[in-house]
Amino acid sequence: MGRVRRKHSGSSFEDMGELHQRLREEEVDADAAAVEDDDGEFLGMKGFKGQLSRQVADQMWQAGKRQASRAFSLYANIDILRPYFDVEPAQVRSRLLESMIPIKMVNFPQKIAGELYGPLMLVFTLVAILLHGMKTSDTIIREGTLMGTAIGTCFGYWLGVSSFIYFLAYLCNAQITMLQMLALLGYGLFGHCIVLFITYNIHLHALFYLFWLLVGGLSTLRMVAVLVSRTVGPTQRLLLCGTLAALHMLFLLYLHFAYHKVVEGILDTLEGPNIPPMQRVPRDVPAAIPAARLPTTVLNATAKAVAVTLQSH
């Protein structure tokens, strides 16, 4: 029986997988031999022909099984992802900056860098920012549930919306691969990270709307321009880019407003609805407030605590 031969690449995962597979193959060989012996002795003369056909069937089964396990070990290999992480810090930095700059040239398919390091790190950064945005003082926070919600939201958005837009792109005959779509949407989350980081620390609705339009709009325009350059036909362009723009901008709105409500909902179900939820939503600053008192009402609780301590010294 031939063994699966694979070049050693130094990963202990693969060593364990190879060892496991060899052990499994040996076990299967031993089982097959035992089965053959038993049947041959039992059936006698009729068993001879049966044994031959059984041997043929067995060999076909073994060949198919070997192929399947070889394919499985090929795809479960972590090294298959290695080329997508082959980036330099300077490249990541330039791609982050470019994701905010829409390019007007739409007659020629624009290049999308097919890497996964930047998008993955941006999704994790978004998770961290969402967690940081939770108030750190008096309220009782269940970190675990919030953590699960944050990770689920961010990864769900990145993977789910990428798949959905890729499916739409397939319907609209756009020239984009799944990897490129993942990379494009991942880098588009850079704008979201900036907006949320600023507005979670400064609770001004007007400021949020400004950033939402400006920064969110820029990153959406960039993604839309890239998609338009890769699609032919006005209806298809409209469908694809309209869907992406709507989903991207609405996600930012959701993260700022409704995510707080989801969190407050979790807190309320865990503690009981003794405090009305409206009190904990980032409140609108009343316009008729004297300018001297504006800073203390606008900053969040962390900054307030810092300010109080500094003032008392």
Next chain:
Amino acid sequence: MAEAAESPGDPGTASPRPLFAGLSDISISQDIPIEGEITIPVRSRIRESDSSTLNESVRNTIMRDLKAVGKKFMHVLYPRKSNTLLRDWDLWGPLILCVTLALMLQRGSVDGEKDGGPQFAEVFVIVWFGAVTITLNSKLLGGNISFFQSLCVLGYCILPLTVAMLVCRLVLLAEPGPVNFMVRLFVVIVMFVWSIVASTAFLADSQPPNRKALAVYPVFLFYFVISWMILTFTPQ
């Protein structure tokens, strides 16, 4: 003595031939030892093979493992560029630290809600899956560190944050207020920076020189999330 030297093994072969007539007088005296034990002086065993550690007492095994863990704790607390964590990696230290952290981050169930279970499991899952993700990332970036070595380093570098958790718990026994919060914030930030410096000192050498920043950034995020969990902890 002459009789013994002639034929010590078989007294019966002294045949009564004229040539060997004098041999019939040979007799073996019974008090000369012809049997005994062969002993070789044993060298003092400097390095015991693996199978022989099965015979030592449990106390010896535990003390040896604890000493190894304690030595690595010292290396984390005073980070220098050294290979100790990488060469003799073990996962006892990370397990002890993770369990301690998860236990301390648990709140006592005051009014019968299911507080205890999910929090322990979630901290545990976050720490171990975070470490696995960072390890996969550093391997994919071209690092030449093995999977378990990286898990070992990341787990051991949670030690400063566990110390911060202990300090925070003590500080929380005092009355709450902004000063309380500032002290906790300061302690957590210091320990967070210490964790990152410690893990960078061990992991940085395993990456290609121009990609160190790419490998360190997810470590920064990981310890940031753990610090956030420690800082927002309020016992009920």
